[in-house]
Amino acid sequence: MDKWLRNTNVVRIIALAVGILLWVVVHLEDRSIPGGSGAALTEYTISNVAVTPRYDSNQFFVQSIEPPQVVVTLSGKESALKKVSTSGYSVELDLTKVGKGEHVLPLTPVNFPPSVIVKIYPASVKVVLEEKVKKEVPVTINVTGTPATGLKAGQPIIKPNRVIVTMPSSRVDDTDSVRADVSVDKAQTAVSKQVRLVAYDKNGKVIEGAAIDPPVVDVEVPITSPFTTVPLQLKLAGETARGFSVASITKSTDKVTAYGPQEVVDKMEFYEGPAINLQDLKETKDLTLDIPLKNKITQVEPSKVDVRIEVVPSVYKTLEGISFSIVGQNDLYDTKVLVPETGKLNVTVEGAPAVLDKLKPEDIQAIVDISNLPPGQHELPVTLNLPTFVKKGPQQDFKVTVEISAKQTKVARP
Numbered sequence: 256m257d258k259w260l261r262n263t264n265v266v267r268i269i270a271l272a273v274g275i276l277l278w279v280v281v282h283l284e285d286r287s288i289p290g291g292s293g294a295a296l297t298e299y300t301i302s303n304v305a306v307t308p309r310y311d312s313n314q315f316f317v318q319s320i321e322p323p324q325v326v327v328t329l330s331g332k333e334s335a336l337k338k339v340s341t342s343g344y345s346v347e348l349d350l351t352k353v354g355k356g357e358h359v360l361p362l363t364p365v366n367f368p369p370s371v372i373v374k375i376y377p378a379s380v381k382v383v384l385e386e387k388v389k390k391e392v393p394v395t396i397n398v399t400g401t402p403a404t405g406l407k408a409g410q411p412i413i414k415p416n417r418v419i420v421t422m423p424s425s426r427v428d429d430t431d432s433v434r435a436d437v438s439v440d441k442a443q444t445a446v447s448k449q450v451r452l453v454a455y456d457k458n459g460k461v462i463e464g465a466a467i468d469p470p471v472v473d474v475e476v477p478i479t480s481p482f483t484t485v486p487l488q489l490k491l492a493g494e495t496a497r498g499f500s501v502a503s504i505t506k507s508t509d510k511v512t513a514y515g516p517q518e519v520v521d522k523m524e525f526y527e528g529p530a531i532n533l534q535d536l537k538e539t540k541d542l543t544l545d546i547p548l549k550n551k552i553t554q555v556e557p558s559k560v561d562v563r564i565e566v567v568p569s570v571y572k573t574l575e576g577i578s579f580s581i582v583g584q585n586d587l588y589d590t591k592v593l594v595p596e597t598g599k600l601n602v603t604v605e606g607a608p609a610v611l612d613k614l615k616p617e618d619i620q621a622i623v624d625i626s627n628l629p630p631g632q633h634e635l636p637v638t639l640n641l642p643t644f645v646k647k648g649p650q651q652d653f654k655v656t657v658e659i660s661a662k663q664t665k666v667a668r669p
Contacts, residue, residue: 299336301327306362306380310350316423316464318383320348325362325380330372338368346375348382355386385423387464392420392433394452394472400440402478405516408439409477415469420454422465429456433467439476446476480553483520484512487546487560488527493534494646500569501533501644502607507561511546514554526552528560540564571648572611573603577619579637579655583626587662590625593632594656602639603648610644618642623655630659 303324308317325346329336344366353360359381364373396411418433435450450472454465487510495501511526529544542562546555577600584590592598600621604611620640625633637653 296330297333297336299329299339301329304346306348307345308348308350308382310384313421314387315350315355316385316387317350318385318423318425321381322377326376327364328374328376329367330374331368331370335368335370339371348380350382350384353384355384357381357383385425387421387466388424388427389419389421390427390430391417392430392454393417395432395434396450396474396476397434397436398439398476399436400438400442402439403441403443405480406443406478407481408442409479409482411437412475412477414473416472418452418472419468420462420465421468422454422462426456426462426465430462430465431455431457431459435472435474437474437476439478442476442478445478446474448474450474480514481517481520482512482514483523484510485523486525487511488525489560489562490527490530491643492530492532495533495536495566498569499537499566500605500607500610500646501536502565502567502609503644504531504565505563508557512556513552514556515550515552519551526555531562531564533564536564536566539566567607569605569646570608570611571603571605572614573601573648574614574616574619575599575601577602577616577621579621579623581623581625581657583624583628588630588659589662591658591660592655593658600637600653602653603651604641605646605648606644610642614642614645621653623657625657625659628659630661632656632658 304327305324306320306322308320310317327346329339344364347363347365348360349363350358350360359379361379362375364375367373394413394416396413398408398411402408420430420433422430433452433454435452437446437448437450439446451470452467452472454462454467456462487506487508489504489506491504511528513520513523513526526546527549528546531542531544540563542564544560544562546558546560548555578598579600581590581592602619602621604614604619606614619642622638622640623635624638625635634654634656637655639647639651639653641647
């Protein structure tokens, strides 16, 4: 044996035989795989394979793919089929070279081993591709739940409060809102959180294919006492100096928001603000006043009010033929005005020119009270009710004389 191995020709013959043997083994392997001339191919079927579209999702929306799932048949050597990953392959639909509309396009197998023959049934699908458009939409926050006892959820603060929605062009007119839910159940303080937004149509259904920018917003829901917004009323005290009148009073806010118990705010029609002392004013004055807390109100917004009191030199005006009203009459008595005989008064008033220019006799109310008076003649004072910023002129203390008598009863004739 050692002699043979030392013989060069013998070694060459053995090497040639080994090479031929290896060639035969390799070619027999090749003949057993798909595309070769060998036999014994194995076939494997995969059902319900989803069609994966490849497209620019920022510009287009796939409205439909028919059918959305296909059947894939694999042929090849069993060892090769075993190499097919259960999740690594896909069936793709290339939409990168087409625009909006309806198309019939072939499907492409992706990530299958090259040693496996892949057939797709059906080989083509019908696809409808739709363009996307952008629309700015306000954000709506739906506050759910009930805060702790005695508290109330305020208006949500949203940042940003408007977003850009990219959606299929066919859904633009259907878009109703972009919203999210925030729960304030049993909350005692303000609720702050980030929420993800969803676009809804007019039927309350989610708009498929809609992209929201930004997709998440910051929301704060204040938790406060019950509140109401009512007119702010200022209380006037005193009168300006003689010869001067108030032309106008303006304030920085006409309304305030008052916080307090529910039963209090429910009954509130206005809020009585700070008192303004007009006593002996001779010139225009600017004030900044605190709005006081009253009647169990715990907070008022705003808490201050700027007031401008415009004071000008007075003018005088006489209004003639002002009727007066008699109040407190007894049904059993008649009342007759003796003085003045006309039953009317001429009243001189003082005020700012702009105020008196608009003043009419019917704006002044003259009242005589005869409540609880016995029959006879009585001289009584006249009370004048004047509009705001209007004062009585000098020597305008009026008196009237009335006669009260029992009504005469008619006697029926026999």
